Amino acid sequence: MSAATLEQLLAAFAPVGRDPAGGWTRRGFSAHEERLRSMLEAEATRRGWSSSIDAATNLWLWLEGPGEDALVLGSHLDSVVCGGALDGPLGLASALAAIDLLRARRWRPRRPVALVAFRDEEGGRFGRACLGSRVLTGALNPSDALALEDDEGVSLAAALDSLGYDRRTFGPDRNLVASIGSYLELHIEQGRQLAPHGRAVGLGTGIWPHARLRAILPGRPNHAGTTPMHERDDPVVTLAHLVLEVRRAALARGALATVGRVEVEPNAPNAIARAVEAWVDVRAPHEDALDGLIVDVERLVTPTEGTLTVASRTPATAFDAALSSSIAAVVDAPRIATGAGHDAGILQDAGVPSAMIFVRNPTGVSHAPDEDATREDRRRGVEALARAIEVLT
Numbered sequence: 176m177s178a179a180t181l182e183q184l185l186a187a188f189a190p191v192g193r194d195p196a197g198g199w200t201r202r203g204f205s206a207h208e209e210r211l212r213s214m215l216e217a218e219a220t221r222r223g224w225s226s227s228i229d230a231a232t233n234l235w236l237w238l239e240g241p242g243e244d245a246l247v248l249g250s251h252l253d254s255v256v257c258g259g260a261l262d263g264p265l266g267l268a269s270a271l272a273a274i275d276l277l278r279a280r281r282w283r284p285r286r287p288v289a290l291v292a293f294r295d296e297e298g299g300r301f302g303r304a305c306l307g308s309r310v311l312t313g314a315l316n317p318s319d320a321l322a323l324e325d326d327e328g329v330s331l332a333a334a335l336d337s338l339g340y341d342r343r344t345f346g347p348d349r350n351l352v353a354s355i356g357s358y359l360e361l362h363i364e365q366g367r368q369l370a371p372h373g374r375a376v377g378l379g380t381g382i383w384p385h386a387r388l389r390a391i392l393p394g395r396p397n398h399a400g401t402t403p404m405h406e407r408d409d410p411v412v413t414l415a416h417l418v419l420e421v422r423r424a425a426l427a428r429g430a431l432a433t434v435g436r437v438e439v440e441p442n443a444p445n446a447i448a449r450a451v452e453a454w455v456d457v458r459a460p461h462e463d464a465l466d467g468l469i470v471d472v473e474r475l476v477t478p479t480e481g482t483l484t485v486a487s488r489t490p491a492t493a494f495d496a497a498l499s500s501s502i503a504a505v506v507d508a509p510r511i512a513t514g515a516g517h518d519a520g521i522l523q524d525a526g527v528p529s530a531m532i533f534v535r536n537p538t539g540v541s542h543a544p545d546e547d548a549t550r551e552d553r554r555r556g557v558e559a560l561a562r563a564i565e566v567l568t
């Protein structure tokens with residue numbers, strides 16, 4: 176029954192946001208995200224649940240109405256550009272399926288239970304990850320959020336207007352956050368830690384600390400066809416050195432580092448660049464390793480080559496130990512940490528006891544169409560979530 180719910184819902188979601196370039200593009204605050212939200216809402220209302228939209232435009236589905244000390248099951252419906260189908264939707268479809276499974280077993284919860292679809296978790300449109308949960312909890316100021324602009328110069332405020340939401344009421348809801356007794360998020364595994372264990376599900380321990388550094392490398396623009404090699408001041412050469420050394424530093428510290436965004440000016444095939452801007456994303460298993468890696472990376476750019484500054488730093492998040500132990504008592508699963516951010520991390524940081532269950536991804540690929548979970552593992556994910564919900568309610 177539950178496996179059918181899950182597979183039917185994923186199949187219904189599948190056509191939404193298919194990208195001709197491959198995979199799915201369902202950006203936050205887009206018509207695709209709205210479509211998935213209304214499909215999920217229709218499933219919930221068909222079951223007699225109530226729905227509401229919070230001040231940060233996240234969608235809430237309550238089994239028997241809101242209340243204090245709620246168990247909230249959540250994830251997101253948006254994706255990155257050309258992402259996979261499961262990152263986000265698997266969590267919400269599994270939550271619905273787990274509740275169907277429990278209801279069939281005559282489960283009677285002793286506390287309120289809700290599903291929440293957090294808005295724009297990936298930050299794919301406005302560049303701020305976990306936007307819905309950050310605004311809801313007060314971690315992101317609503318006026319700062321409303322002023323964010325997408326690539327076309329459309330502000331979040333204007334996007335809210337065009338979707339029919341009221342920008343004047345956009346903001347946090349601390350009472351709603353305070354009513355969440357526990358938050359549990361099931362998610363497709365990002366990376367490949369479970370396959371070597373031979374296990375279908377894992378229990379999240381926390382989220383690695385991470386930082387973003389911004390390098391500005393000025394050069395001396397000149398003609399590619401007339402400037403002798405020894406007379407060049409070419410910032411792309413400095414960038415090449417930086418990219419290789421960043422990789423070496425991360426490997427030496429058992430950490431992760433990525434130069435994923437580079438802007439070359441004027442970006443012409445026959446010109447030595449005037450300047451390069453590069454972003455270095457660094458993540459490590461613990462704070463000391465990350466601090467060490469940041470110092471390593473900062474040393475890679477000398478003052479004559481340019482500047483390298485820490486644009487943002489996010490501390491590690493440890494999920495709630497008591498909540499995780501309660502789940503571990505009924506779900507036998509290895510503990511895994513993740514380098515990726517999640518709404519569960521935002522809620523935990525806001526003081527809500529939070530936990531995560533991961534479902535094995537045999538490819539280890541994330542944010543790309545090759546992300547996968549077998550049908551059998553998806554079923555086991557639902558089963559694990561159902562056991563967790565049962566013990567927590």
Ligand SMILES: [Zn+2]
Binds near residue numbers: 296
């Ligand atoms: Zn996700």
